[in-house]
Amino acid sequence: MNQVEKGRYYYRFSPGKRLLHAILFTTFLGLALTGMTLRFSSAGWASAFAHGVGGLGAILFFHKAFGVLLTLAFLVHVGNILRLAFIKKRFGMLWGPQSLVPQPRDLIQMGQHFRWFFGLGPKPRFDRFAYWEKFDYWAVFWGMAVIGLSGYSMWFAPFVARFVPGSWFNVALLLHGDEALLAVWFIFTIHFFNTHLRPGSFPMDTVIFTGRQTPQELAEKHPVEYDRLLAQGRLEDIRAEAPQRWFVVAGMVVGFAAIATGFVLLLLTLFSFSH
Amino acid sequence: MNAWQRCVVVSVAILVLSSVGWAQGSGSLSSSSCLACHGQEGVKDSKGHSIYVDPKEFSSSVHAALGCQTCHSDVTEFPHKLPVKKVACSTCHATEESDFQVSVHHLVMKSASSPACLNCHGNPHTIVSVHDSRSPVYALNLPRTCGKCHGNPEVAKEYGLPNVYSMYIDSIHGFALTRDGLLVAATCTSCHGAHKILAPNNPHSPVYRKNIPATCGACHAGIEAKYLLGAHGKALKAGVSDAPVCTSCHTAHSIVSVRTASFQLKTTAKCGSCHAERAATYHDTFHGQVTALGFVVTARCWNCHRPHEILPASDPQSSIAPDNLQKTCGQCHGKVSKSFVSYDPHANPHDSTHYPGLYYTARFMNFLMLAVFGFFGLHTILWFIRSMVERRKSGGKGEESASD
Numbered sequence: 001m002n003q004v005e006k007g008r009y010y011y012r013f014s015p016g017k018r019l020l021h022a023i024l025f026t027t028f029l030g031l032a033l034t035g036m037t038l039r040f041s042s043a044g045w046a047s048a049f050a051h052g053v054g055g056l057g058a059i060l061f062f063h064k065a066f067g068v069l070l071t072l073a074f075l076v077h078v079g080n081i082l083r084l085a086f087i088k089k090r091f092g093m094l095w096g097p098q099s100l101v102p103q104p105r106d107l108i109q110m111g112q113h114f115r116w117f118f119g120l121g122p123k124p125r126f127d128r129f130a131y132w133e134k135f136d137y138w139a140v141f142w143g144m145a146v147i148g149l150s151g152y153s154m155w156f157a158p159f160v161a162r163f164v165p166g167s168w169f170n171v172a173l174l175l176h177g178d179e180a181l182l183a184v185w186f187i188f189t190i191h192f193f194n195t196h197l198r199p200g201s202f203p204m205d206t207v208i209f210t211g212r213q214t215p216q217e218l219a220e221k222h223p224v225e226y227d228r229l230l231a232q233g234r235l236e237d238i239r240a241e242a243p244q245r246w247f248v249v250a251g252m253v254v255g256f257a258a259i260a261t262g263f264v265l266l267l268l269t270l271f272s273f274s275h
Numbered sequence: 276m277n278a279w280q281r282c283v284v285v286s287v288a289i290l291v292l293s294s295v296g297w298a299q300g301s302g303s304l305s306s307s308s309c310l311a312c313h314g315q316e317g318v319k320d321s322k323g324h325s326i327y328v329d330p331k332e333f334s335s336s337v338h339a340a341l342g343c344q345t346c347h348s349d350v351t352e353f354p355h356k357l358p359v360k361k362v363a364c365s366t367c368h369a370t371e372e373s374d375f376q377v378s379v380h381h382l383v384m385k386s387a388s389s390p391a392c393l394n395c396h397g398n399p400h401t402i403v404s405v406h407d408s409r410s411p412v413y414a415l416n417l418p419r420t421c422g423k424c425h426g427n428p429e430v431a432k433e434y435g436l437p438n439v440y441s442m443y444i445d446s447i448h449g450f451a452l453t454r455d456g457l458l459v460a461a462t463c464t465s466c467h468g469a470h471k472i473l474a475p476n477n478p479h480s481p482v483y484r485k486n487i488p489a490t491c492g493a494c495h496a497g498i499e500a501k502y503l504l505g506a507h508g509k510a511l512k513a514g515v516s517d518a519p520v521c522t523s524c525h526t527a528h529s530i531v532s533v534r535t536a537s538f539q540l541k542t543t544a545k546c547g548s549c550h551a552e553r554a555a556t557y558h559d560t561f562h563g564q565v566t567a568l569g570f571v572v573t574a575r576c577w578n579c580h581r582p583h584e585i586l587p588a589s590d591p592q593s594s595i596a597p598d599n600l601q602k603t604c605g606q607c608h609g610k611v612s613k614s615f616v617s618y619d620p621h622a623n624p625h626d627s628t629h630y631p632g633l634y635y636t637a638r639f640m641n642f643l644m645l646a647v648f649g650f651f652g653l654h655t656i657l658w659f660i661r662s663m664v665e666r667r668k669s670g671g672k673g674e675e676s677a678s679d
Binding site for chain 2: 037038039041042046047050051055056059113114116117118119132139154157158161162164165166167169170171173174175178179181182185186189190193194198199200
């Protein structure tokens with residue numbers, strides 16, 4: 001990295017991706033708050049929250065409304081991927097260094113990362129998406145499928161029962177609740193740490209809000225991508241203006257609000273789970 | 276003793292006693308001559324006790340026709356001898372007296388303060404019919420009369436009794452009486468009897484466990500009939516001593532309307548105090564979650580099992596018999612298919628025999644949870660430690676800087 005790059009910014013996430021993440025975490029928080037209220041219905045905080053937001057009708061309305069919004073965002077996202085990959089023929093999205101699809105390299109880098117944890121080797125050099133970032137992405141994908149399908153089948157139970165036996169609804173609520181708890185706990189611990197709270201990113205990585213990162217961040221967190229872009233002379237293509245101050249502050253405020261909400265919910269659910 | 280019998284006894288008593296007095300030829304005194312002294316307001320005996328009789332009230336009491344001497348038979352002349360004997364109500368009211376002799380009021384409490392006739396019936400010279408609204412034992416006045424002792428915390432403490440008066444007054448029966456002024460509302464005596472009040476562990480008591488359905492059924496006949504057809508009623512008849520009776524679910528004195536949310540929300544825990552496994556599996560369902568949050572717009576035990584005519588699914592009359600499930604679930608879910616009602620509202624994820632699908636899903640989710648948090652928990656902790664080590668090595672510039 002040279003001195004010229006001081007004060008520069010590069011795009012990592014397009015506005016569309018940032019909007020997707022914003023919809024994702026807003027609806028996720030809304031779904032988690034209303035859903036965990038039902039899951040831990042015997043807890044005092046759950047009953048207080050349910051009555052506070054306007055009763056069961058309100059809880060169910062918001063849960064379903066957030067669910068529908070998240071489903072729409074998910075479908076738009078999947079549709080967009082299919083359009084770009086197969087119509088625009090950008091097959092690099094499906095395999096290769098730019099892809100989110102897990103590849104043998106990820107397994108190797110995971111091993112190297114563990115070696116580095118123990119001081120037995122150098123830190124692996126990650127490309128555009130590190131293996132844990134891919135896990136985050138696919139965990140949401142899997143969660144969306146499991147929670148979404150079980151949720152909609154319970155919502156429209158009398159209709160769905162035409163095609164499946166009633167015992168499916170017993171399984172559906174268990175799947176819905178357990179997978180949601182897994183997702184809530186994962187996001188509010190592992191995801192928060194990996195992307196925001198670990199010493200390398202503390203207190204918050206604002207790249208998902210501003211879309212921009214400094215050359216240092218790009219070179220340190222995604223060195224292989226940086227080297228490739230540099231070698232191909234394509235760094236200029238992703239060159240960005242410095243994010244305006246209000247934008248960074250807004251990102252921080254929203255991000256910390258989400259993290260704070262997440263931690264409160266994490267503590268409440270952990271407390272209620274252990275009782 | 277019924278009214279007709281009492282009428283005969285009283286007539287005979289008047290006839291006999293007055294003829295005896297006449298036959299003796301001595302000191303047949305008229306009420307008016309007694310009242311010449313005792314009708315003076317403020318008249319007292321040598322010890323300072325009032326011996327005043329209000330002539331007006333006495334004349335309108337049920338005993339007015341008897342005159343004074345019928346009860347105070349030892350007073351035969353003027354001025355009369357002292358002391359005057361205590362009047363025995365049993366002379367006329369023999370059945371009431373024999374009933375009272377075996378009652379808890381007589382047997383348990385033989386102290387001077389234990390209730391006798393006058394404690395409940397009030398001043399003997401102003402006694403009016405039980406149907407007269409001035410009577411302390413008139414239906415609308417009765418709870419207050421019993422409450423003189425049974426609403427007194429001291430009495431409750433002394434005899435180890437619940438302070439039932441306040442419980443009753445705030446109950447649906449109490450409201451029916453005090454708010455709605457209903458003479459048909461159950462009062463103390465409706466359940467406990469009047470003179471022959473027996474302890475609840477006495478098999479002859481109307482509030483003895485086995486007798487409770489019949490006691491409540493005296494008014495709630497339709498409910499009693501349904502209860503007796505249900506599993507609880509059958510069990511009670513078969514001699515199952517802890518089979519629930521009316522009071523097990525509704526309580527004895529604090530009975531509230533079954534339409535109130537507070538009662539409805541308590542019922543699942545109440546049923547669950549015996550049916551623990553069923554309550555636990557119910558709690559795992561959406562129905563159970565909504566109830567636990569404190570909302571009543573969902574199915575609770577008796578919405579499906581019915582409140583009184585509870586029957587096992589094997590009985591074709593049961594609301595949960597396979598052929599009736601569509602109707603039962605349909606109360607809330609509308610027109611539903613056979614497949615829809617094959618949902619089990621009490622599925623147990625720990626029971627692999629009956630619910631293999633649910634059981635293995637639950638175990639898979641447990642495994643997934645452990646695997647994800649086991650792996651990433653370790654990953655996160657190790658990463659954190661390594662980051663701190665690298666940070667220290669690089670002089671606080673961060674882990675990534677260290678690899679440059």
